[in-house]
Amino acid sequence: SSELTQDPAVSAALGQTVRITCRGDSLRSYYANWFQQKPGQAPLLVVYGKNIRPSGIPDRFSGSSSGNTASLTITGAQAEDEADYYCNSRDRYQVFFGGGTKLTVL
């Protein structure tokens, strides 16, 4: 299946740890990648593959996976982390995105 399911919204207090999940059958075979998008901006890759952070991404962002579920964890959420977060993955022939999770930092 080419579907990835994300919770529409999640909130966390400033400094708390927050986990954003992504579920889909493809995740049993392929890694999830995670993107952060702020209003009016292009998405930004924050974690990809087996928990790899691109240069410049703070180490409070980490990724993990188990079975059909991938997770993005922000350890000690900051105000600037408030954004939409998208996972994506692939199968043999295509790439597909989850519906996105809106993170509110309280």
Added chain:
Amino acid sequence: QVQLQESGPGLVKPSQTLSLTCTVSGGAMSSSGYFWSWIRQYPGKGLEWIGYIHHSGSTYYNPSLKSRIAVSVDTSKNQFSLNVSSVTAADTAVYYCARDQGGSGAMDVWGRGTTVTVSS
């Protein structure tokens, strides 16, 4: 540092063909291992992968759009392009180009996006 920039008309009439170009600067498209992607985002909505191309010319498309889209590459100009035929209002979106690592979906460089409106 690689940068991507989308260009093309911001307004397209229904039933016509939408054509966009992405210009890559700061690096050669023929660098091995990368695929060059198009993604779109409806107003206030999520992301939709349209398709990608390798510099060799191999293409992969979203099955739901496959009959109407074509992606091509011109490595001599360091550009790749998207054509979407028979557009309707449902094709109104922000269109992004991006560099994808090995076709994995890990899009590590994005253009700023260009808004395309389909309207008569």
